Amino acid sequence: MKKLNEDQLNELQKDLDAIRDEVIADLGERDAKYIRKIIRLHRTLEVGGRVMMPFGFIPPVFVAATATLGIAKIIENMEIGHNVMHGQYDWMNDPALNSQTYEWDTVCTSDSWRRTHNYEHHTYTNIIGKDRDYGYAVLRLSDDVKWHPGHLLQFINYILLTVLFQWGVGVHELESEKIRRGELRWRDKLPFLKDFARKGGRQGFKDYVFFPLLTLPVAPIVLAGNVGANLIRNIWASTVIFCGHFTQDAETFTEEECEGESKGHWYLRQLTGSSNFTGGKWLHVLSGHLSYQIEHHVFPDLPAHRYPDISEKVQAVCEKYDIPYNTGSFAKQYGTVLKRIGKFSLPDVVRTRLEGKRELQAI
Secondary structure: OOOOOHHHHHHHHHHHHHHHHHHHHHOOHHHHHHHHHHHHHHHHHHHHHHHHHHHOOOHHHHHHHHHHHHHHHHHHHHHHHHHHHOOOOHHHOOHHHOOOOOOOOOOOOHHHHHHHHHHHHHHOOOEOOOOOOOOOOOOOOOOOOOOOHHHHHHHHHHHHHHHOHHHHHHOHHHOHHHHHOOOOOHHHHHHHHHHHHHHHHHHHHHHHHHHHHHOHHHHHHHHHHHHHHHHHHHHHHHHHHHHHHOOOOOOOEOOHHHOOOOHHHHHHHHHHHOOEOEOOHHHHHHOOOOOEHHHHHHOOOOOHHHHHHHHHHHHHHHHHOOOOOOOOEHHHHHHHHHHHHHHOOOOHHHHHHHHHHHHHHHO
16 A cells, blocks of 8 residues: 555545535535436336337347346446445435435345445455455455465356346345354344345346236246346446456555554545546446546545546545556456456466566566
8 A cells, every 4th residue: 555654644634525525515406406317317218128128029129128128227226226325315305315215226135235335345445354345255356365276266256246246246245254164153144134035036026027927928038138137237237346446456455554544544545445447428327437436435425426527636636645546448447357356366376477477578
């Protein structure tokens, strides 16, 4: 991690707090109009996809319906659900946009997400042993995790996690790795499992039973389209999240170096442990503006559509303290994610030799 003394950390805190205070003072109708417009867009896309799906026996219509429904799910999960549950719109006092009561279109319960993501991940970002989102307990992404032969199959685990992402996120609170180590018992997780089964059952019934039966003559087509839409959402959401956290230059931290950290130190950890990617307006919208993951981790409760404006000020702060600002094209950042997954799947001895050869070739 970039080293700053206490005076610098205090100044860093003041600079970033000032950016946050400026945005909070400016919150108003512009932000309310934005989120309501996005909600209307989501509803239009979902209804459009659902209405087209029974006509999916026509191949172009099937593709259009599946893609439309998939995009609707992406927008609901990324730009609406994720951001609403961070409290970004609590100031509106709209019951439909309340962070504590919002329930989103995925198998993970909102309560579980708030515990594992809003609290654990955003409090302990990239602290190995504390942030279970780092690798989701199935991927080895740093030297802090001891290598074992199972890591050779890491790319298979990565593909499975990507394809089944909503289910992986849904069972994340189970903490299966702690159950395997004997630190937890299955009975300790019964309340969570009941909630997950209830929510997962509702989601499965809606997409894989109710809507197909509603269009019984073409039920297999509707079922296939719903599976495809969920697959589109899973692949996109996981890829966006991985590009925000698992890139080559995203730093990890030990519990010892973060013990008793100040707010300035917490800010520094968010800046150096997160990654952005560049792109056009709709790439940002479809990512829930998590293309600005750095800004999101520094200001998780500010409306995400403000991040493009905030980013210039955050970059200026980073330049002031000589803090690296990790950004690049979507393709570049995703490439470094795959590189990191591949690198840490290898035994340490093999990886060290390969890195040494590359260094020699670069000379």
